[in-house]
Amino acid sequence: MAFIPHTPEDISRMLEVIGARSIEDLFDEIPADLRAGVLNVPAPLSEMEIARLMTERAALDGRPLNFIGAGAYEHHIPAPVWAIATRGEFYSAYTPYQAEASQGTLQLIYEYQSMMCALTGMEVSNASLYDGASALAEACLMAVRSNRGSSSRRILMPRTVNPTYAQVAQAIAGNQDISFVPVDFDRTVGRTALDALKPFSGQDFTALVVQQPNFFGSLEEVDALTDWAHHNKIMLIAVVNPTSLALLKAPGEWGAVVAGARGADIVCGEGQALGVPLSSGGPYFGFMATRMQYVRQMPGRIVGGTVDVEGRPGFTLTLQAREQHIRRSKATSNICTNQGLMVTAATIYMSLLGPRGLEAVAQASMQRTYDLVSALNKVPGVKRAFTAPHFHEAVLLLDRPPAPILAALSRRGILGGLDLSERYPELGHALLVCATETKLDADIAAYTSGLAEVMSASRAAA
Amino acid sequence: MQLKTREPLIFELSKPGRGAVTQFPPPVAGTALVPANLRRQKRPALPEVSELQAVRHFTRLSQMNFSIDTHFYPLGSCTMKYNPKACNTYAMLPEFLGRHPLGPEPQGFLACMYELQEMLQEITGMPAVSLTPMAGAQGEFAGVAMIRAYHRARNDTARTEIIVPQAAHGTNPATATMCGFIVKEIPCDANGDVEIEALKAVVGPATAGIMLTNPSTLGVFERKIVQIARIVHEAGGLLYYDGANLNAILGKVRPGDMGFDVIHMNLHKTFSTPHGGGGPGSGAVGVSTRLKPFLPLPIVGKDGARYRWLTERDLPQSIGRLSGFMGNAGVNLRAYIYMRLLGREGMVRVAEFAALNANYLMKRLQALGFEAAYPERRASHEFIITLKQEQKAYHVSAMDVAKRLLDYGFHAPTTYFPLLVPECLLIEPTETEAKEDLDRFCDALASIREEMQHDSEKLTSAPHTMPVRRLDDVRAAKQLDLVWKGTAA
Numbered sequence: 038m039a040f041i042p043h044t045p046e047d048i049s050r051m052l053e054v055i056g057a058r059s060i061e062d063l064f065d066e067i068p069a070d071l072r073a074g075v076l077n078v079p080a081p082l083s084e085m086e087i088a089r090l091m092t093e094r095a096a097l098d099g100r101p102l103n104f105i106g107a108g109a110y111e112h113h114i115p116a117p118v119w120a121i122a123t124r125g126e127f128y129s130a131y132t133p134y135q136a137e138a139s140q141g142t143l144q145l146i147y148e149y150q151s152m153m154c155a156l157t158g159m160e161v162s163n164a165s166l167y168d169g170a171s172a173l174a175e176a177c178l179m180a181v182r183s184n185r186g187s188s189s190r191r192i193l194m195p196r197t198v199n200p201t202y203a204q205v206a207q208a209i210a211g212n213q214d215i216s217f218v219p220v221d222f223d224r225t226v227g228r229t230a231l232d233a234l235k236p237f238s239g240q241d242f243t244a245l246v247v248q249q250p251n252f253f254g255s256l257e258e259v260d261a262l263t264d265w266a267h268h269n270k271i272m273l274i275a276v277v278n279p280t281s282l283a284l285l286k287a288p289g290e291w292g293a294v295v296a297g298a299r300g301a302d303i304v305c306g307e308g309q310a311l312g313v314p315l316s317s318g319g320p321y322f323g324f325m326a327t328r329m330q331y332v333r334q335m336p337g338r339i340v341g342g343t344v345d346v347e348g349r350p351g352f353t354l355t356l357q358a359r360e361q362h363i364r365r366s367k368a369t370s371n372i373c374t375n376q377g378l379m380v381t382a383a384t385i386y387m388s389l390l391g392p393r394g395l396e397a398v399a400q401a402s403m404q405r406t407y408d409l410v411s412a413l414n415k416v417p418g419v420k421r422a423f424t425a426p427h428f429h430e431a432v433l434l435l436d437r438p439p440a441p442i443l444a445a446l447s448r449r450g451i452l453g454g455l456d457l458s459e460r461y462p463e464l465g466h467a468l469l470v471c472a473t474e475t476k477l478d479a480d481i482a483a484y485t486s487g488l489a490e491v492m493s494a495s496r497a498a499a
Numbered sequence: 500m501q502l503k504t505r506e507p508l509i510f511e512l513s514k515p516g517r518g519a520v521t522q523f524p525p526p527v528a529g530t531a532l533v534p535a536n537l538r539r540q541k542r543p544a545l546p547e548v549s550e551l552q553a554v555r556h557f558t559r560l561s562q563m564n565f566s567i568d569t570h571f572y573p574l575g576s577c578t579m580k581y582n583p584k585a586c587n588t589y590a591m592l593p594e595f596l597g598r599h600p601l602g603p604e605p606q607g608f609l610a611c612m613y614e615l616q617e618m619l620q621e622i623t624g625m626p627a628v629s630l631t632p633m634a635g636a637q638g639e640f641a642g643v644a645m646i647r648a649y650h651r652a653r654n655d656t657a658r659t660e661i662i663v664p665q666a667a668h669g670t671n672p673a674t675a676t677m678c679g680f681i682v683k684e685i686p687c688d689a690n691g692d693v694e695i696e697a698l699k700a701v702v703g704p705a706t707a708g709i710m711l712t713n714p715s716t717l718g719v720f721e722r723k724i725v726q727i728a729r730i731v732h733e734a735g736g737l738l739y740y741d742g743a744n745l746n747a748i749l750g751k752v753r754p755g756d757m758g759f760d761v762i763h764m765n766l767h768k769t770f771s772t773p774h775g776g777g778g779p780g781s782g783a784v785g786v787s788t789r790l791k792p793f794l795p796l797p798i799v800g801k802d803g804a805r806y807r808w809l810t811e812r813d814l815p816q817s818i819g820r821l822s823g824f825m826g827n828a829g830v831n832l833r834a835y836i837y838m839r840l841l842g843r844e845g846m847v848r849v850a851e852f853a854a855l856n857a858n859y860l861m862k863r864l865q866a867l868g869f870e871a872a873y874p875e876r877r878a879s880h881e882f883i884i885t886l887k888q889e890q891k892a893y894h895v896s897a898m899d900v901a902k903r904l905l906d907y908g909f910h911a912p913t914t915y916f917p918l919l920v921p922e923c924l925l926i927e928p929t930e931t932e933a934k935e936d937l938d939r940f941c942d943a944l945a946s947i948r949e950e951m952q953h954d955s956e957k958l959t960s961a962p963h964t965m966p967v968r969r970l971d972d973v974r975a976a977k978q979l980d981l982v983w984k985g986t987a988a
Contacts, residue, residue, distance in 0.1 A: 039845040040581050041852050042933035051859040051934060063854040064751050066720045066877050071752050078618050081842025084585045091836065094607030095594035105599045108823050115522040117554050119591075125568025126561035129582050132777035134574070134913075137965040138905045141563035142776040148509050151983040155543040161981045164777070167633040170823035178677075201823050208795075208819030212644055212678045256537050283543065284533050307823060317608055317832075318600030318824025319633065320779035332979070338777065342980035343971045346960070349505065351967035355975040361636070362916070366672035366682040371636045373670050374767075378775025381557075388509050388553045389519040392542035400531075401524040407531040426534055444603075452602045474524035 039081060102480055103452045104409070106430045106471025107252070108169060108199050109318065110310045112280070112398060113475055114382075115389045118312045122382040132338070132374060136353040137345075142377065143352035146340040149384040156282045157275075157304040158289020159326035164338035165375040169307025170202045172323025173246065173276055174209035175336045175370060176305045179327075180244035180272045181215060182334045182369070183302070187270070189241040195220040195229040197251035198276060200460050218242070224463070227255040227423025227432065234265055242269070247301075248276040249285065253469065254406070254430025255423055256285070263292030263301065275301035279324070280310045280402065281428050283395040303327045312386025313379050322376035322383065333359060336370035401474035402429040405481070409472040412485040418492050422467055429473055432457065435466040437495065443468075445491040451484055503966050506559045509546045510983050519550035544985055563966050564776070565910045571936050575881045575913035575925025576668070576716060578746045578768035583840060586772065586833040595832060600824035608832070609806035613799045615835040622846065623742075623762050624755025625785030629794040631826040635743065638763025638782025639674040639710075644818045645761055645786065645793040646708045646737050647678055652793075652816060655735070658707035662731075664693055666717050666917045668743060671710045680707060687919065691717040691873050698730055706736035713740065713757065714747045714879035716917045717872065718857070718925065728758030737761065737790075745769045746929070747854065747880035750847035760787045769849075770834035781830040792816040797825050852930035853880035856937060860928050863941045868948060872920045881927035883920050884912075890922050893951045895958045897922040900947060902969060903961040907943035 043051075048060070057063060064072075082090070103111050122128070126141065133139030133146075146164045153162035166172040177192050192210075194203050194217040207217055218237075223230040228251060245266040249257050259275075266273045275288035288301035309321035327335055333356065341355035361368040390398065406429045413419050413433055422432035435442065439456040446453040454470035461467055472481065533539075548556070565572065572579035598605055616628040632638035643661065650658045661675035662683045672682040685697040693711075702709075709731050713721040721727070728738055740754040740762035746769045754762045766772050766781040774780075786794060796817050797808040808825070811817060841849065857878040864884060865871055872883035886897045901911035901924065913925040928937055950957045962968065 038848055038852075039841050040583060040931050041848055042931070043852060043855070047934040048855065051855055054862050055855075055858045056862070057858070060851045060855055063851075063858055063877055066722055067748075067752050068722070068725065071725070071756055073624075073751060073753050073756065076750050076843055076846060077621050078843050078846065079839065081845050082839050084840065087585060087836055087839055088589060090839070091589035091592060091611075094610060095592040097607030097610075098594045098598055098605040100594055100597055101602065103597075103599050103602070105601050107601055109600055111597070111599070113522070113524065115519070115550075117550060117557075121554065121557045121561065123587060124558070124561045126564040126566045127776055128587070128773045129567035129579075130564045130776045131572070131574060131577055131579060131774040135565070135901065135905060135911050136970050137902065137962045137967055138565040138570075138910060139563075139776075140966045141560035144506065144508070144563070145557070145560050145776075147981075148983070150981055151508075151510065151985075152543075152545055154982045155545055161979075167637060167779075167827075168823050171633065171637070171821065199823070201820060204820045205822065208644070208821060209640070209677075212647065214679065256533070258537075260536065282539070284539055286537055286539050287543070314596040314829075315599050316596050317598045317605065317828035318826070319822065320781075320827040320830050321823070322779075329979075332981070339981060341975040343975035343978075345968040345970050347968050349967055351970045353970045353972055353975050355972070355979070355981075358976070361669035361673035363669070364673070365669045366676045368669065368673040368676075371640060371670045371673035371677050372634075373636045374634050374774075374778035374780050376775075376779045377777035378773065378779060381776060384509075385553060385557050388546050388548060388556070389522045389550060390545070391513075391518050391547040392545045393518055393547070394520075394523040395545065396542065397523045397526065401527045403533075404527040404529040404531040407529060408527075426537075428533075447603050452599060455601050474527075 101450045101452050102483065104470050104472060104484060105452050105455050107455045107469055108307055109315050110473055111315055111475055112310055112473050114312050114314060117389060118382050118385045121385055122378060127381050128378065133354060140351060143340050145381060145384050147342060147352050149380050150340060152387045153324050153326050156279055157326045158287030158300060159304050160329040161332045162326040163335050164340055165380045166323035166325055166337050166372065167376060168319065168321045168323045170205035172305040172325050173202045174206040176274045176303045176325060177206050177210045177215060177244065179303060179334050179336060180274060183331045184243045184272045187241055187243040189243060190215045191242050192217050193220050193237065193242050193245040195222065195246065197222045197229050197253060198246055198248045199252045225424060227253045227425045228257045229262060231261055231265065238269055242271045244272040244274050246274045246276060250278060250281055250428040253423060253432045254427040255425035256428060259291045267292065267295040272302040275304045277304060277306045278310060279306060279308060280399050283399040308383050311383035313382055320376055320379055322379035334369060337372050338375050398474050405472035405474060405476045406431060409470060409481050412481055413488060416485060416489045416492060422464065430469060430471040433468045433470060435468060438466055439468045442491055442495065446487055449487050451487050453484065453488065506556065508983055509548065509556055510985050512548050512552050512556060513546040515547060517547045517549055519553060570908060570910050571932060571940055572910040573912050573926050573928050574910060575927040576743055578927060578929060580771055580929035581931040582771050582773045583837060586836040589836055590829055590832040604807050606806055609799050611832060611835045613801055613806050615831060616799060618838050619764060619783055619785060623785045624753030625762060626788050627791040627794060628783055628785045629798045630783045630831050631795045631797065631821055632782035632784055633822055633827045634778060634780035635763060635765040635782045636670045636674065637821055638784050639670055640677055641784045641795045641818065641821060642739050642761040642763050643674050643678040645790050646739065648793040648818050649790055650707055657704055660705045661707055662701055662709040666715050666919055667710060667712060668716060668741065671741060691715060691719040691876060692721055692723050693727060695723060695726060698727060702730055702734045706734050708737040708739050710739040710741060712743055714744045718879050718882040719873050719876040720879055724757045744879060747850055749850040751850045761790055766830060766834040771837045772830045772833040779827045779830050781827045793818050795819065795821050849930050856928040856930060856932055857881055860926060860937050864944060867941065867945050872923065881925060884924045884926060885920050886922040889951060893955050895951050895955050897924055899958040899961060903947050903958045904943060905962040906964045909940055909943055
């Protein structure tokens with residue numbers, strides 16, 4: 038029997054102890070008319086059969102050359118990361134409720150929290166949330182709890198924020214009567230226009246969301262946006278890419294000192310780039326960090342250092358009075374688990390890369406994207422959409438709809454980017470492309486020549 | 500072997516200039532440069548260690564954990580069963596791992612997800628399933644948000660209340676609040692069933708729905724479920740099934756047949772995807788026909804022989820998207836592999852042997868002198884022992900017993916939950932434990948019972964053999980130490 042160790046002798050001995058005649062007796066409290074018939078699911082497979090099936094299905098999906106980013110990034114993952122993360126002691130443990138028997142997981146999360154604070158320039162981090170999009174939704178709810186000077190429950194959501202993140206924030210926070218007000222972007226530069234914020238000056242808003250680099254890959258003028266928010270008593274929620282923080286100013290240092298404080302108030306984002314495979318969209322992990330003054334409004338698990346009865350240092354879950362299992366309907370969130378295994382991978386990844394390795398990854402990714410954009414920009418019918426400096430993504434404008442072009446490239450084993458024409462119809466035939474350190478000169482050349490041929494063939498056909 | 504000494508922080512192993520340099524990408528020539536006003540001035544204080552130092556550090560940390568692979572882990576309500584290695588190995592094939600979520604619709608991966616949806620529909624008796632929610636609590640959120648959307652679509656805006664039994668998981672009332680509802684808690688009777696009179700007293704035109712776990716967190720099957728369903732439905736409310744305890748009834752009774760309108764499943768419990776030290780989970784939701792238009796996106800659909808993602812175009816009334824892409828895809832893939840390995844026969848055995856192990860363990864512990872909270876009832880897949888008598892007689896708490904169990908090499912059961920039962924241990928052995936292991940656990944508790952009577956200090960000062968002794972939680976919450984000082988902003 039699959040994964041069940043009982044012998045017939047075990048079963049009869051156990052039933053004897055219970056005082057039941059059969060296993061069926063154990064279900065005698067379930068009303069008879071509710072009982073299920075035989076389930077219509079397939080017969081069991083052996084491991085050998087499932088191995089064959091999964092290998093065949095995986096082969097159907099192939100291994101294309103990928104130039105899509107848009108919130109999920111292909112980076113090199115060091116071999117030790119998953120060799121260690123899949124050790125049973127990490128893989129098959131649960132939330133460290135029994136701290137003394139979970140010091141490994143707890144210390145690792147403490148190290149993770151410390152690393153995330155180092156990257157973001159914040160004072161405290163939680164133990165992770167589900168993913169970047171849901172982390173932004175939680176950040177919006179947290180801002181509503183934290184900004185005591187605001188009663189509007191209105192949040193400014195620039196259109197340069199990942200549109201799926203904005204949808205998720207609406208789906209989750211919208212149930213609590215929080216509304217989102219869009220802010221337009223500069224069509225030429227490709228970033229949020231300060232002018233677009235001016236009409237909102239002096240009004241009551243709870244928070245302004247700023248994504249850096251933004252969804253187009255462009256670098257926002259974060260200092261000016263932060264200062265505008267703080268002068269208007271609006272909290273600043275930063276959505277950042279952790280890889281980019283090796284090169285970019287930490288959100289904790291954005292803007293000038295206002296009322297004794299500086300920088301973003303809540304920082305969140307998608308942690309996948311830190312050693313987590315693309316894996317069809319998940320599992321990833323969301324991160325969140327903030328200033329100490331808001332720590333009691335932060336959702337999710339938090340690990341703290343303490344001492345045992347002999348004074349030896351150790352770690353435990355802390356500030357649990359915020360959480361659902363204690364506070365029930367008054368909790369900061371309903372969140373229960375974090376994404377522990379993904380955090381394990383990310384902590385090992387950050388330890389292996391260190392400050393210099395992560396900087397090298399960020400710099401190489403940025404340079405590869407500049408090389409890619411410059412090469413594609415020379416293909417007839419393709420040009421760069423925006424003038425703002427970018428990190429490892431950029432928008433290209435084609436002279437015709439991207440969908441058939443992308444389909445033709447896909448047949449050649451190349452994923453040429455994300456078609457933006459539905460998400461941003463006002464941009465026309467826009468395509469979001471990404472390169473990371475994993476894309477070599479030959480890969481960029483393959484995409485460039487592939488695109489030139491496909492465009493030229495499509496022109497000839499028209 | 501478990502590591503018993505302190506392991507330094509990774510930061511304490513760091514030295515400037517050291518690094519796992521084979522992991523660094525080679526430098527790329529070029530002039531790409533972040534403008535000065537946006538550039539980072541000082542490198543982040545990440546550790547600088549060699550590859551071996553990192554490998555040894557994290558391997559040693561792993562050795563400070565209890566886990567299913569190393570220890571019996573009877574954590575009630577968490578279903579800590581064996582996570583088959585095949586599920587991990589075949590979900591981590593390079594094509595699955597390397598696939599970008601926004602690439603062309605992957606027929607191999609989507610075939611697995613479509614079949615997973617179908618199997619979950621069959622098992623729960625629900626006509627439609629979405630795999631999008633990323634954890635049980637997010638599945639709960641999706642379920643209650645669908646209830647809200649359903650009433651709103653009918654312009655029935657007076658329904659502002661969700662009923663929750665007192666025994667419910669804390670996530671239930673927290674979820675109802677997140678969805679903008681007022682929570683009405685109702686008590687359970689002495690046998691663990693919902694008090695029908697209390698339900699009748701709160702149900703009415705303001706009732707949006709009720710959230711129930713069945714078997715309940717008290718470890719017993721809710722026998723009046725059909726009556727409860729009728730009362731709530733007649734008042735115009737909907738029934739939400741918290742699937743935390745689905746392991747207990749797999750293939751025996753289906754939530755759809757009990758009258759539930761919406762269910763979330765914890766794939767990391769019933770379908771054995773790894774708990775990973777606290778996630779990732781996966782909280783698929785199933786619904787009755789009337790809630791189908793509101794399901795969260797995306798869902799896998801099929802046109803002829805081709806699988807595709809259903810979007811807002813297909814379900815314009817959807818409650819929306821809950822994740823950046825399509826939920827915890829890799830977790831769902833592990834659940835799929837697990838279900839195919841079990842198949843039709845294996846699924847039913849899950850419930851049968853989970854119940855056999857739980858009832859056996861309960862009877863044996865009762866024989867040793869422990870008090871079951873509901874002695875007249877069958878255990879479901881788990882049961883509650885209350886130590887209120889022991890506390891009175893020997894001044895030891897459920898926490899002391901839990902900590903002492905660690906010294907005997909067993910992870911502790913869930914303690915102090917459900918909140919209704921004083922000094923309780925919620926014990927869930929799962930179907931994958933052998934009789935010998937259950938017997939060893941009983942021997943440990945028998946021995947702890949002896950210690951309780953003759954040497955209670957052994958319990959109150961436990962654990963004695965872990966990397967640390969009992970930790971000061973109060974200090975942790977009062978003198979916050981959340982970040983290593985060397986990295987603090």
